[in-house]
Amino acid sequence: MGRKGLLVLFALIALFAGGAWFAAAQLGEATVEEDTAFIIPSGSSVAAVAEKLEAEGLVSSADGFLLNARLFGSSDPIRAGEFRLTAGMNQSEILARFQSGDVIRRFVTVPEGMPSIMVWERLMAEDMLTGEIEVPPEGSILPDTYSFERGESRAELVERMQAAMDRYLAEAWAKRAPDIAVVTMRDALILASIVEKETGKPSERRMVAGLYSNRVKAGxxxxxxxxxxxxxTQGKPLGRRIRQSEIAAVNDYNTYTRVGLPAGPITNPGRESIAAVLDPADTSALFMVADGTGGHVFADTLEEHNANVAEWYALRRERGEM
Known part of the structure; x- marks a missing residue:
């Protein structure tokens, strides 16, 4: 290569290096040194997001981020929410994350049999949710694990929980067995709430449902x-033994003094308890008593039941509980 050719080569190298330097200076760079949560408020523009990135030390230049977005980014809008930026991400990757809507999801769990007052307490204690809510109607929440975003309203989350219950109850009702004890979805929900509270053993649910179905049919x-x-207690644990005066109390819920179902659900029943009421065990049992292992002994007659109760009391005396 002659001298002239070398000069041209050196000029091209210099031009390339200068252009790269100019581009780097204009575009800036991402400075995400560790995994970081970044929040984009609703209604934010790309310019506002760029300023926020610079203010939080995640890019070296807001103007550079904007220029990079215009030159190399897609036309997709950015999404509001909380995003996880991982260490070493470049500006294009950050923009793509914002445009994808891949927000951080958080979770809240409503266990089977949690009454609505405790659902309310759990949601009100979650500081990443917003807004005030009333205690949801008992039985309206489907127990499950629900995801939510930072800043989502409690009311919106409750609506999703209630919509899930409405959907499941309608689906389960459509598959109900013939000749069950309840004639409406509302009554099925009420009876399922009793089944949910009466046994903690999944294997017993259909048997308990069968027993109470027999009682409902017999009046x-x-x-x-x-x-x-x-x-x-609105469904919270009582924390003591039931008093005789409470057993004798006359109200819309006490099934010791009220024939038939209570006026409404006494908790939020799960899918399995609802399914048990809609397809109960084929049994003639009318009575049950605890067996000391977390389950129950079932009986068809009062005589059999009284014998089972005597055994239960003997076991409790042996344990020093009586």
Whole structure:
């Protein structure tokens, strides 16, 4: 290569280096040194997001981020929400993350049998949700784990929980067995709430549902202890033994003094308890008593039941509980 050719080559190298330097100076760079949560408020423009990135030390230049977005970014809009920026991301990757809507999701769990007052307490204690809510109607929430975004309103989350219950209850009702004890979805929900509270053993749910279905059909008192407790605590644990005066109390829920179902659900029943009521066990059992292992002993007659109760009391005396 002659001298003239070398001069041209050196000029091109210099021009390239200068152009690269100019581009780097104009475009800036990302400075995400560690995984970071970044929040884009609703209604933010790209310019506002660029300024926020610079202010939080995540890019070296807001103007550079904007220029990079115009030159190399897609035309997709950015999304509001909370995003996780990972260490070493470049500006194009940051923009793509904002445009994807891949926001950080958080979760809240409503266990089976959690009454609405405790659902309300759990949601009000979640400081990443916003807004005030009333205690949801009992039985309106489907127990499950729900995702939410930072800043989502509590009211919106409750609406999703209630819509999930409405959908599941309608689907389960459509598949109900013939000749069940309840004639409306509302009554199914009420009876399922009793089943949910009466047994903690999944294997017993259909049997407990069968027993209470038999009592409903026979016009018997259901005599479900949780229906005594509900008007006292709104479904929270009583923390003591039930008093005789409470057993004798006359109200819309106490099934020791009220024939038939209580006036409304006494908790938020889960899918399995609802399914058990809509397809109960084929049993003639009318009575049950605890067996000391977390389950129950079932009986068809009062005589059998009284014998089972005597065994339960003997076990409790042996344990020093009586």
């Amino acid at each position: 018997m008192l259901l005599q479900a202890d949780p229906t005594i407790i509900y008007p006292i």
